[in-house]
Amino acid sequence: MSPRAGSTGPQSPATLAFVESPVQLLNVLEWAHAHALKAAALRSTGETSGPPGPELGAGRPGGTGRFGRSGRPGGSGRPGGPGRTEDARPGEAGTGLTLVVLSPTDPMTRGQLRRMAELARDEGYDVRWEEARGGTTAPFHTVGGLAPLLRRARRIVMGDPFSRYVQLLLTITRARDLVVVDDGTATMEFVSQLARGERLVRWHRRGGRPGARDLVFAPVSARARRRLTPGAGRRVEIFSSMPIDETPEGVDVSANDFAWTRARFGPPRITKGADLVGTSLVETGVVDPDRYVEAVKGLAGTYGATRYFAHRRESPEKLHRLAVETGLEIVRPDLPLELIARRGPIGRMILSFPSTVVHTLPLALAGTDVKVAVFDIDPAWLTENASPRAQGFLSGVTDTARDAHRLSTITAT
Structure with missing residues (x-):
């Protein structure tokens, strides 16, 4: 081309x-x-x-x-x-x-x-x-x-x-x-x-x-x-x-x-399991990588997630570590997640940390039975280099997610 x-x-x-x-x-x-x-x-x-x-x-x-x-x-x-x-x-x-x-x-x-x-x-x-x-x-x-x-x-x-x-x-x-x-x-x-x-x-x-x-x-x-x-x-x-x-x-x-x-794609085939959405908060220096891996491991174990949809900015090294330590299937989408989810197959529950998708996925999946759940970022996960505004901004993303379910914070060990 x-x-x-x-x-x-x-x-x-x-x-x-x-x-x-x-x-x-x-x-x-x-x-x-x-x-x-x-x-x-x-x-x-x-x-x-x-x-x-x-x-x-x-x-x-x-x-x-x-x-x-x-x-x-x-x-x-x-x-x-x-x-x-x-x-x-x-x-x-x-x-x-x-x-x-x-x-x-x-x-x-x-x-x-x-x-x-x-x-x-x-x-x-x-x-x-x-x-x-x-x-x-x-x-x-x-x-x-x-x-x-x-x-x-x-x-x-x-x-x-x-x-x-x-x-x-x-x-x-x-x-x-x-x-x-x-x-x-x-x-x-x-x-x-x-x-x-x-x-x-x-x-x-x-x-x-x-x-x-x-x-x-x-x-x-x-x-x-x-x-x-x-x-x-x-x-x-x-x-x-x-x-x-x-x-x-x-x-x-x-x-x-x-x-x-919604007009061009779907409706999707919905599976019984849960899918987890990745974030680039580690790559942008906001969240500690060890805490992030532990949190993902906790989410996968608690809610039975089997797939991890990687953010396009996530590093190969981090994704390899997640695959080894969590057992999740790492999926690198070739389109934005809104289109991937709408085309399906997609889990009955989508788990996410505070990010854009907790606002957009409920809209893209309107009329389906898919539930979107959002988890807060524990302040202890933040790096020393994180912006002073980071915690307040991320909390605001969660607080304003009108159509996503807010679930309990997982404390990384």
């Missing part, structure tokens, strides 16, 4: 989306589906399409693609089951949506992004793959190549407003319509920081004075934050499945209920 296979032709896209992870790409597809449904509903009542901005023009309305309605290769499958929505016919105006993948270097993430890019093309969207981190000169080539599209695009959709790459691109665009889709639980922190007018910094970053790179990039970050603040004819939307209690003034918030996922 060429780096820009499926990229746009001479015309510029009306909507340009930037993604750096599989989950971000999934949530752009969810946003596009919801946007098309809303536009279709407004057209049926003779109303205008609401906030300014072009409609999406996908090449194949309905988007069955080679995965079919069930999300299984080659078959027509069944309709999406409980929660299925009717196919939205994207609007005819504009040149539609182009997804720009700012590819990372991690092999697991790249693999999942390739698979998600296939699904996006099956839906009829253009995908532009950028080797944005492929060497010292890659950022200059990427930014230079995207600059003309950025200046002409009328809407920008982004999955990670904390990304320095995205913040830099925001300083180039003239778009007046900006959309932020979920990048997991980080969205909750982004919304809070935007509402309070704080600088944008990830929750797991250790507190204290900014480093040298932060200081150099500070003017770009500050300008990006101003661009993400509504005003002067600029519209900002947050499309999220996360609980948002502190909405910034003037920001439109719309709900992501995973309608596209």
Whole structure:
């Protein structure tokens, strides 16, 4: 595949989306589906399409693609089951949506992004793959190549407003319509920081004075934050499945209920056992690895879990240790877990530590008998390098998981 296979032709896209992870790409597809449904509903009542901005023009309305309605290769499958929505016919105006993948270097993430890019093309969207981190000169080539599209695009959709790459691109665009889709639980922190007018910094970053790179990039970050603040004819939307209690003034918030996922995949076959969802809290320096392994071992023994769905950022060394010490089957998904679970087979109970999936899986699995359970992180598990905000943030993720069952904390020995 060429780096820009499926990229746009001479015309510029009306909507340009930037993604750096599989989950971000999934949530752009969810946003596009919801946007098309809303536009279709407004057209049926003779109303205008609401906030300014072009409609999406996908090449194949309905988007069955080679995965079919069930999300299984080659078959027509069944309709999406409980929660299925009717196919939205994207609007005819504009040149539609182009997804720009700012590819990372991690092999697991790249693999999942390739698979998600296939699904996006099956839906009829253009995908532009950028080797944005492929060497010292890659950022200059990427930014230079995207600059003309950025200046002409009328809407920008982004999955990670904390990304320095995205913040830099925001300083180039003239778009007046900006959309932020979920990048997991980080969205909750982004919304809070935007509402309070704080600088944008990830929750797991250790507190204290900014480093040298932060200081150099500070003017770009500050300008990006101003661009993400509504005003002067600029519209900002947050499309999220996360609980948002502190909405910034003037920001439109719309709900992501995973309608596209439910329409395109499943319903899943449900097994009698339990599955456990992994987390990258060890890799980000928040949780001690020994405590984490002991906690996983305790969960597997208590609830009879047999499979461990690894997070794409978990290290091979840690996963090997988990397999040896817990006896769990380690599964490295080739798609985001929401799609894996919806396709099935999946356990009747899904066990998770505080993470994005305790909010998203109940939505993706709506109408099924699968239960999602969340366990608190014991403060004793945190490393000395963990951010002072870590415990409060993780507790907040658990506290706000509306449709997940909260189970007792397991104390690692």
